[in-house]
Amino acid sequence: MEPAVRRGRPRSEAADARINGAALELLLERGYDAFSVDEVAVKAGVAKTTLYRRWPTKDHLVVAVVARMQDEVPVEYRGDVRADLTRYLNAIVDGLDRMRLAGRPAASGDASAGLVAEVAAAAARHADIGSAVQAMFVRRNALVLRLIEEARDAGELCEDVEPEVLFDQLAGALYYRLLITGRPIGTAYVDRLVTSVLRGAAA
Amino acid sequence: MEPAVRRGRPRSEAADARINGAALELLLERGYDAFSVDEVAVKAGVAKTTLYRRWPTKDHLVVAVVARMQDEVPVEYRGDVRADLTRYLNAIVDGLDRMRLAGRPAASGDASAGLVAEVAAAAARHADIGSAVQAMFVRRNALVLRLIEEARDAGELCEDVEPEVLFDQLAGALYYRLLITGRPIGTAYVDRLVTSVLRGAAA
């Protein structure tokens, strides 16, 4: 894809590192609105044009920062769909929780959409971000879809279960509560959700 | 709540009407980014300060415009949960579809988050918008929760079904596809979704 060796002067990796550090720090402590590209440039000791040479808009920068703080969630079928899905969903919730903004104390259990909502909005605003976000979720979800298929093949789930729909029910409920209704998401809710979803799918 | 009679000079209702018209038109044809408060003021023939006297930020104005284009979705239990829920969810999808931006052709069936994502982001940015949005959804969803309860009491659903969780699965899947994965949402998908959800809940 990308030519390994590019023609002119190479990008300063030191600048990359300083920008990433400054942007991450400022984004978490300020939130999207008060997060300013100018300030990132100053804090990183870099000209603003250097930032815009890497990301065409503030949205692209923010999404890149958020994407970088996403770590892999282990997905593995260990022979118990209920336990495996519960573990996975709880990991997702933890990941979302870690993306809460520093400023907002977020009364315990409160679902603070924070940066997730900004990423969704950025995806809606810019087609290229939308494609990238979708691709990321397709890749992540593929593992869970395989897990569901394995559980079905192992006889834990009905033959005619639709993995995609089943997963939409699980993940959708979480994101719906996070982004729309703002209701709390705890381990108790995850348990209730998995119970409700699996009741119709269990063999 | 609000004092019916206020003290000083009353707000110009003519200005209200012109602002609403101009804002709605410009928002739909431009999208959130290119939608400019200055331009609304010019198009409405009104000073910018008149706008900011009504809405403290651009986000508040946008959310107000979007809220005004939401019409009531009829919810009624007619004795067939599957049909009733399917009808309701399809109405939701239609409503979301109507909020698509004029500019984006949205390849048939494509879920274009458009303004929905912006409202979610605005809710995450401003606590007062968040509260208002949540209250709106609580009110809307209350009708569907009652529908589910009636169906349960009528013996169509299990005794121990949890209406809130069940509804999260349904609505969540739709918004998840719309906002996150961007996968298409059609009547066929709604059918598959309702089938999957009701299978575990049916008595």
Next chain:
DNA sequence: GGCATTACGCAACAGCCGTAGCGGAAAGAC
């Protein structure tokens, strides 16, 4: 070494958001 290419820092700019101050207009309160 010389050339094309790309990155860097710096400065200036247009457009937008949101605020502040002003004179004047339209209502209620007395």
Next chain:
DNA sequence: GTCTTTCCGCTACGGCTGTTGCGTAATGCC
């Protein structure tokens, strides 16, 4: 009628986003 309160239009402003132009630095290619 007078006073107070609130709205209106106007102007100006600070801060942010994103762009442009310029001189300079670093790399590959010949």
